[in-house]
Amino acid sequence: MATTPSKTISARVDLATHAGVIAALRPGEKVNDFLVAAVAGELLRRRASGSKEPTLGDLGQLVQASLSKASLSQSLLTIIDSKLNRLMTELDVQS
Structure with missing residues (x-):
């Protein structure tokens, strides 16, 4: 398995x-x-x-570039859950 290049930030x-x-x-x-x-x-x-809504592809690229495999799944679930909650709230407001 190839290691993704990374940089330490203090x-x-x-x-x-x-x-x-x-x-x-x-x-x-x-x-x-x-x-x-x-x-x-x-x-x-x-x-x-900004003007562009992030796509699932954007989410995947960003998260995959910076997270380990173990935290990738949890982070994606958190992001998706947050986005779904926001969309559900918007739908309730528009109903």
Whole structure:
């Protein structure tokens, strides 16, 4: 299996933010997995706030480039769930 090229990013956060990250971790999840998913989600959010709605292909490319196989499935499910919830809310408003 080929390894996806990656780059280490160092960031300093205040103690309260660090504690919040630790408290939000799912069983077996590492801080790195959480941060990579958070960055991927923020990139998607910013992309979505532009004129083009991200496609499933966009989601796949972005997430696959930055996440390990284990966290990929969970992150995709979270993104899809969020998008579905937003669409359901929009449909309820328009009904």
